[in-house]
Amino acid sequence: MLNAALKSHLSELPELAHVQAELEQLIDIAKAAEREQSELRGKLQRASRLRRQMEIKSLDLRQRLAEELRGKLGSDSQVLPLCSPEPRRARGRDRSSTSPQPERASPFQPVSPSH
Secondary structure (H helix, E strand, C coil), X not given: CHHHHHHHCXXXXXXXXXXHHHHHHHHHHHHHHHHHHHHHHHHHHHHHHHHHHHHHHHHXXXXXXXXXXXXXXXXXXXCHHHHCCCCCCXXXXXXXXXXXXXXXXXXXXXXXXXX
16 A cells, blocks of 8 residues: 555655665565465465374274284284273373472571570
8 A cells, every 4th residue: 555655656756766666575575475374374284184184094093903903813912902002192291200309408507506
């Protein structure tokens, strides 16, 4: 909007031509960045959807494989524990398993009464 208004007045204010050109270039770069961001957002959404689909398929395949092995090897086979679902690891540090920090000794010695 500012660029269009400035363009229409360049004949009256030719000294602002360089500023108008710089503004137009800035607008073009901003529009290109916005298009790129939109494309990347779409790619991210597609990749996330594909990852979720593959996770669901892998869980289904794992379950079918475990059932096949149970059927072929029997329920008391040593291989079956390898087929049981493993708990997912939590992201980050497991704060519940850390032992509490021991109390630090005070750098000050207790004062004994001299009475």
